[in-house]
Amino acid sequence: MSTEGFDDVPGTILFDAERSRQGYHLNMFCMSLMSADNRARFRADERAYLAQYPMTPAQADAVLRRDWNGMLELGGNIYYTAKLAACDGLSFQHIAALMTGSSQDEYAAMMLAGGRSPDGNRSKSEWKQRG
């Protein structure tokens, strides 16, 4: 079974077996935020709440800093990290803008203008050329 070729898609992380194993506890922490009680306990003391989940210090740090790309790089999955965003009262589009490094206004304007074009965004080589 091959994941060949996916590595070449720029700005994109494939949630494959390796990421899933790496991010299991990080994602299960996010999953726990589906309960209102857990959200309240997390908000009351984020570090103490996170200590219940045997994630790596780097993963816990990415959560505390709300490093949305960092969480994905450490095995987080966007559908799970979105639950953390929801807990923070942020919309999906809000964290999408943060992950792309755009302001909220710039990102919203890009979407209204038809979104990010696939042209120039298919291969990492195209991003390299762009610098």
Add this chain to the structure above:
Amino acid sequence: MARIVAGVATSHVPAIGAAIDLGKTGEAYWQPLFRGFEPSKKWIAELAPDVVILVYNDHASAFSLEVIPTFALGCADAFPPADEGWGARPVPVVAGHPELAWHMAQSLILDEFDMTIVNKMEVDHGLTVPLSLMFGQPEAWPVKVIPLCVNVVQYPPPTGHRCYMLGKAVRRAVESFDRNLRVAIFGTGGMSHQLQGPRAGLINRAFDTAFLDKFTADPQSLVKLPHLDYVREAGSEGIEMVMWLIMRGALDDDAKEIYRFYHVPASNTAVGHLILENPGLPQRPLAAAQETTSRPNVADPEVAEESVAR
């Protein structure tokens, strides 16, 4: 015998559900999108199916990383809306059709599709947003629903070909159920969108248009599309479109497209919508195919022109 009479494809963007629940459907941003579903609501009210088989993906709501079924069939009496992190959507509890669902599970498994049987499940926006788009905001959903969940979160999702073949098996399952039921099947998710990372916001109108064009008349050309092509061309979450192929497989080869709508954006996503009818059904053409791009507060003449022209 039960039979599948029609298919509906639609995106299931969570922001669409939020717009409905918060009463924003008349706002400039949302109005063009909801207008595109008005003919569909009239159509399905007339069609009045007894059951909808609703193909969607759970977004880490009912299933976590603890259990990841590739194909799961909801066999329960009822499916409550899930709390996805901001409270459950204020929509009715979804009533199932356990007799048909269990019959389908047995038929599919003996037909070599090894379904996971689910007797307790909450349903997230993937299932409830398509219901809202097609049925509005009723006190109770006017149809029984059989959820068919497909894993598209953990790589690898099933192939497009496997989904298409499952659709054919779903049809055999429905047609071997000894009760007169009119069944519609919804394939949901897509179209092009990427929610994660620095490439978030990707929309590929050309890819989506080609997909819509081939979907009814030439699905064979789509079932071979590799996952990598979806991810590269339609964004990492564009892979959801394999679920549409289950719906296509369940319909006749010569099913007819009777309605199409395409709209950019809903939050981060391109919204695509098709209605297909099997030939046995009297054809009732809906309004002409539509395509819009919503651009409130944007004074770009080229864009405004596009919005009107399409």
